[in-house]
Amino acid sequence: MTRSSRYPLPSQATTPYATALTRHAKRDTVNLMVPGHGASPDGLAHELAAFIGPQALALDVPPLIPGIDAGPESPLASATRLAADAWGARRTWFLANGASQANRMAALAVAGLSGGDTIVAQRSAHSSFTDGVLLGDLLPHFVFPSIDTDRGINHGVTPAALEAALQEATEVGAPLGAVYVISPSYFGAVADVAGLAGVAHAHGVPLVVDGAWGSHFGFHPELPESPTRLGADLTVSSTHKLGGSLTQSAMLHLSDGPFAEALEPLVERAYMMTQTTSASALLLGSLDVARHALVHGTAQIGETIETVEAFRERLRADGRLPIISDGFEMYSDIVAADPLRVSIDVSATGLSGHAVRDRLSAENGIFLELSTATAIVAFVGPGKHPDLGRFGDALLALADAASTGSETPDFPELPRPGRMLIRPRLAYFGRHEIVPASEAVGRVSADSLAAYPPGIPNVVPGEEITAETVAFLQTVAASPIGYVRGALDPAVTHFRVLAD
Numbered sequence: 001m002t003r004s005s006r007y008p009l010p011s012q013a014t015t016p017y018a019t020a021l022t023r024h025a026k027r028d029t030v031n032l033m034v035p036g037h038g039a040s041p042d043g044l045a046h047e048l049a050a051f052i053g054p055q056a057l058a059l060d061v062p063p064l065i066p067g068i069d070a071g072p073e074s075p076l077a078s079a080t081r082l083a084a085d086a087w088g089a090r091r092t093w094f095l096a097n098g099a100s101q102a103n104r105m106a107a108l109a110v111a112g113l114s115g116g117d118t119i120v121a122q123r124s125a126h127s128s129f130t131d132g133v134l135l136g137d138l139l140p141h142f143v144f145p146s147i148d149t150d151r152g153i154n155h156g157v158t159p160a161a162l163e164a165a166l167q168e169a170t171e172v173g174a175p176l177g178a179v180y181v182i183s184p185s186y187f188g189a190v191a192d193v194a195g196l197a198g199v200a201h202a203h204g205v206p207l208v209v210d211g212a213w214g215s216h217f218g219f220h221p222e223l224p225e226s227p228t229r230l231g232a233d234l235t236v237s238s239t240h241k242l243g244g245s246l247t248q249s250a251m252l253h254l255s256d257g258p259f260a261e262a263l264e265p266l267v268e269r270a271y272m273m274t275q276t277t278s279a280s281a282l283l284l285g286s287l288d289v290a291r292h293a294l295v296h297g298t299a300q301i302g303e304t305i306e307t308v309e310a311f312r313e314r315l316r317a318d319g320r321l322p323i324i325s326d327g328f329e330m331y332s333d334i335v336a337a338d339p340l341r342v343s344i345d346v347s348a349t350g351l352s353g354h355a356v357r358d359r360l361s362a363e364n365g366i367f368l369e370l371s372t373a374t375a376i377v378a379f380v381g382p383g384k385h386p387d388l389g390r391f392g393d394a395l396l397a398l399a400d401a402a403s404t405g406s407e408t409p410d411f412p413e414l415p416r417p418g419r420m421l422i423r424p425r426l427a428y429f430g431r432h433e434i435v436p437a438s439e440a441v442g443r444v445s446a447d448s449l450a451a452y453p454p455g456i457p458n459v460v461p462g463e464e465i466t467a468e469t470v471a472f473l474q475t476v477a478a479s480p481i482g483y484v485r486g487a488l489d490p491a492v493t494h495f496r497v498l499a500d
């Protein structure tokens, strides 16, 4: 149990908000308010009811209804308290705009702390975090994750690397405000969150963990622990990813750590600034139901872990398609792997990971979460049992038919970022011009550009564009399996820069 609230915590066996919505949906009501579909399938709403089902309409209740979400003792408030309790947080916010909203909230919140405005941040941050840096006018000081250069995959940050980055920032006189890291990674690599929290706290700053891909953590003894229980002060959770709620629903958790008192009102303000005033009851209700399912689903989660491990064993026995997470022990930043993910090196098929993903969806109806130049990653939801036999058969058939000659070219070494010449926010909102690549060298970038693989931003607003970076971006862009996110054109011939 976490900090006692002024209000009693209902039992984890209940779903207060979802139950209140369901009860309301069954009432005989006259709806003279929004939404205009009137919560029933008559009239023009029959098309929508045919599309998503009448129950979805009936549950699509607008905000501020007494007995549902109005007031501090409402069923919605109880549901958020239950979620905080389930994830080990002091307080949890239910979000309707994904973990992207949670990242922006976290950045805005730490920007309001009385300490400094420098955020020591993992360079491979999601774009929503960069948006938060711009919104909160933070000054990032980057720490690079470890990189699997053979496969173009980025992992996490060790406490030692974080310590070095914090010392470096301190030495140049940067006033420290917070630390931001990602765990787990796309590939399921889990960082030493407790160690990272210890380092951040020793420097007097809070730790924000982007745990977007780990919302299921902590709900089975064989799953890694939730960052909220390991010392993270704020944990970003993309609950819809692997937590079982509807797409777009997410949470931000505040832990009961040394910064909780200061952060709580700041997070609340950031929530008010970023949450829609009409958050979907379906999305928020799905968070309540997903929490209940995770809390009570330990046995089913255990079965999924076993099923997924059996699938990995099948590939190991075949031997042609290595399980990437089997090599995680080579990286000092990785302390565990998410057992619900299967990361596979598909080089032996002679196809890129992207081509394998496309073939599997088009020819076999198998849809994968992620592909890279050399790999694919399959995600299995907790408590789910998709047909991994069909997946294995299709994958091994591709290995059987392997074309000769790999499609996966070598990528040049990642360039060092240019100097941060101006605050990112000033560069982003300043007067811009678009110039050819040859004229961009030495100028200040107004955009964030990241070449995939490995997907680490190569330049962010405020940084100098170097000749090395331009060459790297253009080389990756020219590869049949590479692309540059944020580029003005696919070949990266032009850059948006700050006007002189």
Ligand SMILES: Cc1ncc(COP(=O)(O)O)c(C=O)c1O
Pocket: 097, 098, 099, 100, 101, 103, 126, 128, 182, 210, 212, 213, 238, 248, 250
């Ligand atoms: C590390 C990370 N953080 C945050 C997000 C944003 O999540 P959402 O799609 O829920 O907004 C993503 C999305 O993929 C992500 O990979």
